[in-house]
Amino acid sequence: MPHTPSLLITIVGFILLLGPLVVIHELGHYWVGRWCGVKAEAFSVGFGRELFGRTDRRGTRWKLSAIPLGGYVQFAGDMDPTSRPDDAKFAHLSPAERAETFNAAPLWQRTLIVAAGPFTNLLFAVLIFAAFNLAFGKIVSPPVVGHFAEQAPAREAGIRVGDRIVAIDGTRVEQFPDIVALVVPYPGRTVSVAIDRGGRQLTLSVPLLAHVERDKFGNESRIGRLGISPAQARIAPVGPGEAVTLAGKQTWSIMRMLVVGVQQIVTGERSVKELGGPIKTAKYSGEQLSLGWLSFVSFAAFISINLAFINLLPIPALDGGHLAFYAAEAIRRRPLGARSQNWAFRTGLAFVLALMLFVTLNDLVSLLPMGRG
Numbered sequence: 001m002p003h004t005p006s007l008l009i010t011i012v013g014f015i016l017l018l019g020p021l022v023v024i025h026e027l028g029h030y031w032v033g034r035w036c037g038v039k040a041e042a043f044s045v046g047f048g049r050e051l052f053g054r055t056d057r058r059g060t061r062w063k064l065s066a067i068p069l070g071g072y073v074q075f076a077g078d079m080d081p082t083s084r085p086d087d088a089k090f091a092h093l094s095p096a097e098r099a100e101t102f103n104a105a106p107l108w109q110r111t112l113i114v115a116a117g118p119f120t121n122l123l124f125a126v127l128i129f130a131a132f133n134l135a136f137g138k139i140v141s142p143p144v145v146g147h148f149a150e151q152a153p154a155r156e157a158g159i160r161v162g163d164r165i166v167a168i169d170g171t172r173v174e175q176f177p178d179i180v181a182l183v184v185p186y187p188g189r190t191v192s193v194a195i196d197r198g199g200r201q202l203t204l205s206v207p208l209l210a211h212v213e214r215d216k217f218g219n220e221s222r223i224g225r226l227g228i229s230p231a232q233a234r235i236a237p238v239g240p241g242e243a244v245t246l247a248g249k250q251t252w253s254i255m256r257m258l259v260v261g262v263q264q265i266v267t268g269e270r271s272v273k274e275l276g277g278p279i280k281t282a283k284y285s286g287e288q289l290s291l292g293w294l295s296f297v298s299f300a301a302f303i304s305i306n307l308a309f310i311n312l313l314p315i316p317a318l319d320g321g322h323l324a325f326y327a328a329e330a331i332r333r334r335p336l337g338a339r340s341q342n343w344a345f346r347t348g349l350a351f352v353l354a355l356m357l358f359v360t361l362n363d364l365v366s367l368l369p370m371g372r373g
Contacts, residue, residue: 044074140236255309
């Protein structure tokens with residue numbers, strides 16, 4: 001029988017997870033905006049009606065809003081939380097006030113301000129992983145096959161104990177853990193495995209096992225497996241520099257798996273049922289909190305990377321949409337027209353809201369007994 005955390009732990013876990021990550025993301029926008037001389041009119045955790053807040057001496061309204069599914073910084077000159085430019089405001093501004101607006105900033109400053117949110121989320125994840133690496137060290141394990149699982153497609157394809165895996169689908173393998181990122185996202189796919197067998201180079205095609213893994217909470221994940229384990233492994237301490245470098249690689253590996261996951265959903269390799277929304281995130285946060293702070297903080301790093309990834313998607317109303325507009329502006333040497341931007345923002349916002357509704361319904365269905373299969 002799967003263990004289920006109490007509703008209180010789930011709510012506390014969700015608040016402790018999402019609140020700090022939203023604040024960190026928005027602080028990235030805010031601080032870079034201040035550095036660039038752009039005035040922030042509002043800093044909100046949550047959307048919708050303001051529950052309470054205060055206005056600081058710079059005129060920024062710091063507030064907590066009713067819908068706790070994100071946040072925003074509204075800079076001077078913005079029409080709304082999506083940062084659409086409001087041309088009507090500009091007509092009534094003095095030259096000094098206009099200089100403090102977001103759209104009066106040079107293109108490179110606007111790009112930095114928008115990119116700062118996702119970048120701060122990535123930096124937060126890197127710092128968590130770096131702290132873990134410093135505290136616990138790294139796994140040192142040559143990519144040499146030591147054992148086979150009961151179901152081992154690698155063995156059936158001709159790989160033997162003692163073979164050293166050199167590359168998978170052309171990507172070089174340095175340590176055994178490198179294999180995970182090259183195999184786990186591709187259940188059922190056939191991969192090309194280059195091996196070294198006593199100095200002889202061989203390349204074998206291996207159809208990966210599509211393994212359904214279940215945790216103690218009953219959550220399922222479909223992953224790819226070769227069915228091998230290493231010949232030897234040890235934990236080695238790392239210094240601060242290596243801890244950060246390794247954390248950067250770990251963060252990039254997760255980003256890469258997220259990209260692959262989205263591509264697979266779009267192409268039909270994976271079911272849309274694997275998409276998660278706020279309800280699943282709350283469920284998982286409660287579960288990880290019930291396992292202890294180390295599990296919860298590690299999960300927070302993963303979700304922080306997710307937030308960065310989602311915000312970098314080139315969808316108008318998200319940070320990635322703004323960055324796409326700025327790329328077009330850099331190429332055209334002038335901004336897109338106000339009408340085109342308005343149309344794009346409305347379409348992007350409608351898409352985001354529709355996606356939120358879909359993943360929320362998806363979450364609800366997956367939590368029902370029939371939805372779990």
